[in-house]
Amino acid sequence: MNSGTRLALVTGCSRPEGIGFEVCRQLAQQNITVLLTARDAAKALALAAVLREQELDVSGYALDIASAQSVKAMARLIDERYGRLDILVNNATGSTQSPAPASAADLDSAQQVVDVTLFGTWRLIQETLPLLHKSEAARIVNVSSSAGLHGDPVLGLSGQWAGRPAYGIAKAALNALTAKLAAELRDTDIKINAVCPGLTATHPGMAERGARPLAEGVRGIVWAATLTADGPSGDFYRDQQLQAW
Numbered sequence: 118m119n120s121g122t123r124l125a126l127v128t129g130c131s132r133p134e135g136i137g138f139e140v141c142r143q144l145a146q147q148n149i150t151v152l153l154t155a156r157d158a159a160k161a162l163a164l165a166a167v168l169r170e171q172e173l174d175v176s177g178y179a180l181d182i183a184s185a186q187s188v189k190a191m192a193r194l195i196d197e198r199y200g201r202l203d204i205l206v207n208n209a210t211g212s213t214q215s216p217a218p219a220s221a222a223d224l225d226s227a228q229q230v231v232d233v234t235l236f237g238t239w240r241l242i243q244e245t246l247p248l249l250h251k252s253e254a255a256r257i258v259n260v261s262s263s264a265g266l267h268g269d270p271v272l273g274l275s276g277q278w279a280g281r282p283a284y285g286i287a288k289a290a291l292n293a294l295t296a297k298l299a300a301e302l303r304d305t306d307i308k309i310n311a312v313c314p315g316l317t318a319t320h321p322g323m324a325e326r327g328a329r330p331l332a333e334g335v336r337g338i339v340w341a342a343t344l345t346a347d348g349p350s351g352d353f354y355r356d357q358q359l360q361a362w
């Protein structure tokens with residue numbers, strides 16, 4: 118990596134159809150060096166190899182954000198090899214919860230969702246902040262969802278979609294964490310925003326139900342990851358449009 122090249126870390130990149138993989142591709146296309154990570158090292162290595170075949174500067178690593186040990190090891194590796202981090206995209210999310218309304222949700226499963234989506238992301242931000250402070254213009258993107266908004270009448274917190282409440286609750290908490298960190302980092306060069314990709318075709322059948330193509334959903338995440346110095350911090354965006362949450 119040249120000294121002028123930016124370095125990005127993206128979490129939750131275990132599938133070629135997933136948002137994380139496409140974020141890595143679009144960032145690397147901007148000549149950014151990308152660390153593509155997934156819980157399963159073999160998947161991360163294989164997906165990074167696919168992007169390297171496209172002459173993109175992408176390396177694969179194992180990273181489980183629910184594991185303090187794994188997160189610390191990743192931060193140490195970045196410190197030793199690169200000495201700083203410019204972009205952190207927190208794309209990983211917990212989603213093992215079975216469908217049930219909040220009144221009947223299985224709380225062990227709900228806790229797992231919150232542990233990954235909120236505390237895993239929080240842990241990774243804490244561990245990488247010293248490296249992000251070494252960047253001249255660090256950007257953090259928390260990939261969020263309309264499920265964590267009050268304003269979405271269908272998928273949102275007060276919407277008609279009762280299933281998997283822990284997901285929306287965890288994303289609402291992630292939005293709150295975004296605001297808290299932005300306030301704390303107000304006088305630094307670090308910007309942090311939450312971004313919803315919108316309904317994006319990451320699983321079979323989703324396109325038929327109106328989900329947008331992967332490249333389109335990811336564009337707003339890459340925008341927030343590459344904001345210029347006059348860009349916003351502490352907000353929630355979809356398609357580069359500010360959303361009330």
Ligand SMILES: NC(=O)c1ccc[n+]([C@@H]2O[C@H](COP(=O)([O-])OP(=O)(O)OC[C@H]3O[C@@H](n4cnc5c(N)ncnc54)[C@H](OP(=O)(O)O)[C@@H]3O)[C@@H](O)[C@H]2O)c1
Nearest residue numbers: 129130131135136156181182183208209210262316317319
């Ligand atoms: N697709 C949509 O329409 C849509 C809409 C709004 C928001 N989003 C958000 O977009 C992001 C990506 O979603 P996606 O649709 O691309 O689905 P996805 O491929 O299932 O992405 C979730 C990723 O999180 C990973 N993950 C789970 N637990 C982890 C942990 N402890 N440590 C590290 N990684 C972990 C999963 O890895 P494993 O394979 O190992 O479980 C997976 O790679 C998520 O934050 C999601 O909430 C998606």
